[in-house]
Amino acid sequence: MIGRLQGVLLEKQAPDILLDVAGVGYEVQLPLTSFYQLPEPGSQTTIYTHFVVREDAQLLYGFITQTERSLFRQLIKANGVGPKLALTILSGMTAQQFVHCVLHDEITTLVKLPGVGKKTAERLVIEMRDRLKDWGVGNTPVTDKLTLAGEDAIFAPPASAEQDALGALLALGYSQAQASKAVKLVKRADMSSEQLIMAALKSMI
Incomplete structure (x- = not known):
């Protein structure tokens, strides 16, 4: 089992x-709530990991905190719920927001996430409620602003910000139509890829 990695961040292209x-x-995949807390390429960083072995692949999933990894493992x-869907859930909302949804039976919020239908959302609430009741974060409203590192900073917009945002949303399971609509709804000229992706995600919750 590979539980933690510490080294130099060479490349990052959400969510990889x-x-x-x-x-x-x-090569590691991270939920976007962790991805956008990473430093710039060339920097030292530490991530907590979960290693998945399949017949056709060996996959590493990474998280900034052990709390996020613990929630992923519970999911x-x-x-x-497989690793891909768990990653999508934790990209669409923070760990605190997910726990709030579960403890307050917010099915309608969960079904807005790609791959989460009504039956899956209801099952998540039932199965996860007892596991999460002692987490102590259930009173954080889902509508609260995400507090990600650098979210409010002003960046020079890369030429491919819109393409980066669309690619990240598609990788997380959103359809082309959903991704395009969300990006167009929130896009501003001064947005970086990171800001655009997070704004698009929040618009769909």
Whole structure:
């Protein structure tokens, strides 16, 4: 089991990164709530990981905090929830917001996430309620502003910000129509890729 990686961040293209650890490059997928707390490429960083072995692949999922990783591990224990869907859920809302949804039976919020139908949302609430009751974060409203590092900073907008945002949303399971509509709704000329993606995600919750 690979539980933690510390090294130099070589590349990042949401939701994937390449991390150099003692000369070995690890490809890791992160939920966007963790991804946008990462430093710039070339910087040292530490991430907590969950290693998944399948017949056709070996996959690493990364998280900025152990709390996020713990919630991811609880999610993939739920019936019908695999790593990809768990990653999508934690990209669409913070760990605190998800716990709030579960503890307050907010089915309508959960079904707005890609891949989460009504039955899946109801099952998540039932299965996760007891596991999350002692987390102590259930009173954070889902409508609260996400407090991600650098979210309010002013960036020079890259030429491909819109394409980056669309690519990240598609990778998380949103349809082309959903992604395009959300990006167009929130797009501003001064937005970076990070700001555009997070604004689009929040517009769909």
